[in-house]
Amino acid sequence: MENHAITLIVNGQEEALLVPSNMTLLHALRDGLGLTGTKNGCEAGECGACTVLVDGEPVNSCLVLAVELDGREITTIEGLSSNGKLTPLQQAFADLNAVQCGYCTPGMLMAGTALLRRNPNPTVEDIQKALVGNLCRCTGYQRIIDAIMEASRNGGTR
Amino acid sequence: MLARPGLPDFEYLKAESPQEVFNLLKDKGPDLKLMMGGTDLFVQMRDRDSGPGTLLDIKGLPGMQEIEFGKTVGLTLGAAVTLNQISAHKDIRKYYPVLCQAADTVGNYQLRNRATLGGNICNASPSADMAPALLIYDAELILESPGGERQLPVAEFWVGPGKIALKEDEYLKAIHFPPPPEGAVGQYYKLGRSKMGDLAIVGVGMLGYPDPETPAGLRFKIGINSTAPTPYRVPAVEDYLAQHSLSDDVLSQAAEDAMDISAPIEDIRATALYQKKMVRNLTKKGLKEIWGSLK
Numbered sequence: 001m002e003n004h005a006i007t008l009i010v011n012g013q014e015e016a017l018l019v020p021s022n023m024t025l026l027h028a029l030r031d032g033l034g035l036t037g038t039k040n041g042c043e044a045g046e047c048g049a050c051t052v053l054v055d056g057e058p059v060n061s062c063l064v065l066a067v068e069l070d071g072r073e074i075t076t077i078e079g080l081s082s083n084g085k086l087t088p089l090q091q092a093f094a095d096l097n098a099v100q101c102g103y104c105t106p107g108m109l110m111a112g113t114a115l116l117r118r119n120p121n122p123t124v125e126d127i128q129k130a131l132v133g134n135l136c137r138c139t140g141y142q143r144i145i146d147a148i149m150e151a152s153r154n155g156g157t158r
Numbered sequence: 159m160l161a162r163p164g165l166p167d168f169e170y171l172k173a174e175s176p177q178e179v180f181n182l183l184k185d186k187g188p189d190l191k192l193m194m195g196g197t198d199l200f201v202q203m204r205d206r207d208s209g210p211g212t213l214l215d216i217k218g219l220p221g222m223q224e225i226e227f228g229k230t231v232g233l234t235l236g237a238a239v240t241l242n243q244i245s246a247h248k249d250i251r252k253y254y255p256v257l258c259q260a261a262d263t264v265g266n267y268q269l270r271n272r273a274t275l276g277g278n279i280c281n282a283s284p285s286a287d288m289a290p291a292l293l294i295y296d297a298e299l300i301l302e303s304p305g306g307e308r309q310l311p312v313a314e315f316w317v318g319p320g321k322i323a324l325k326e327d328e329y330l331k332a333i334h335f336p337p338p339p340e341g342a343v344g345q346y347y348k349l350g351r352s353k354m355g356d357l358a359i360v361g362v363g364m365l366g367y368p369d370p371e372t373p374a375g376l377r378f379k380i381g382i383n384s385t386a387p388t389p390y391r392v393p394a395v396e397d398y399l400a401q402h403s404l405s406d407d408v409l410s411q412a413a414e415d416a417m418d419i420s421a422p423i424e425d426i427r428a429t430a431l432y433q434k435k436m437v438r439n440l441t442k443k444g445l446k447e448i449w450g451s452l453k
Binding site for chain 1 (some may be wrong): 164165166167168169171172196197200201204213215242263265266267268269271272354355
């Protein structure tokens with residue numbers, strides 16, 4: 001199979017990649033660019049561990065081909081903090097112990113970030129709806145919801 | 159390391175013009191598969207040794223992502239409009255609310271950023287969440303071929319599970335909805351294993367609106383998924399309701415009739431008997447609620 005030469009703008013940086021047609025964005029990020037913060041869970045669009053932002057909108061990176069996204073802006077978990085300073089949402093996850101095993105956390109943070117950008121003052125129900133596609137088998141979700149509420153009071157995503 | 163084998167090999171092509179689509183459909187025949195959001199297609203292809211040799215991405219064709227609405231002309235959605243675009247559109251929410259309600263029940267938010275209305279239609283799942291809304295709003299599909307456009311009512315497009323009446327030189331370009339009936343009230347009733355994020359065990363979309371011509375003074379349109387080889391309307395039930403002065407008994411009878419028409423199979427999600435009873439219960443619930451809000 002022929003490789004496609006594409007450019008992705010990942011966390012603000014231009015990345016030139018040579019990808020086969022069947023390579024998903026998930027594998028391009030993890031295996032092509034070494035950005036292993038984005039997790040591989042179900043590879044079927046159900047668990048949300050692979051959630052990243054494409055042009056600011058959350059998508060399951062396991063269900064998008066890298067070649068489809070030539071020229072687009074991708075934000076991964078590695079791109080949230082700047083100069084070591086966590087976003088209010090990341091800080092709230094740490095402060096409120098919204099993390100146990102941590103595997104779902106990058107996806108939760110990306111979905112939560114996207115939610116707070118489109119709705120800076122979500123209700124608990126808004127948060128629950130936004131996280132339907134992010135499974136967590138440890139926390140029972142309550143602390144994750146608390147952390148997103150806390151972040152919405154503390155300036156949201158930035 | 160890949161946790162799973164991933165997608166089989168294929169060649170990805172992005173169509174720039176309708177002519178290019180027609181040429182490739184002709185050259186490659188059944189070895190070519192049209193794709194848009196890919197959210198169903200990739201899951202179907204995953205873990206298989208082989209699949210279509212070529213995926214032709216048509217979501218970037220002119221007009222495929224456009225939404226046009228006018229009160230007198232109705233709504234036209236490009237086939238690649240995403241479910242989140244539908245959900246967020248003010249006019250669709252106001253005039254075709256059941257489309258938005260249905261869209262909001264599909265998978266999850268991330269998925270709906272990629273999943274397209276046209277893909278949901280062409281995937282032809284009996285449990286397609288958008289199907290009841292498409293049926294009750296009388297959706298017409300606009301199919302493009304080298305010979306020009308043709309229109310087809312959505313109900314005639316679904317032939318069986320995963321089977322559609324798309325000719326080999328055609329693609330789905332847009333979906334048109336006539337203006338909704340004056341004073342219409344609608345709702346999508348979905349039963350899944352969980353409240354959100356799951357496939358429909360039964361889904362009933364319902365529209366009620368005033369119609370002074372009928373003894374009932376109103377009319378219902380009812381679309382049902384998950385309980386037959388394709389999603390379906392129940393015209394016999396709709397006519398029965400229109401022809402009778404409405405009462406609790408009439409609504410119950412209509413719901414029983416809908417149950418009798420439904421033809422589910424036993425599957426992993428529910429028994430056939432349970433699905434039939436849920437067709438009855440959701441239909442009854444819907445009729446009561448919508449009648450209540452129209453009274």
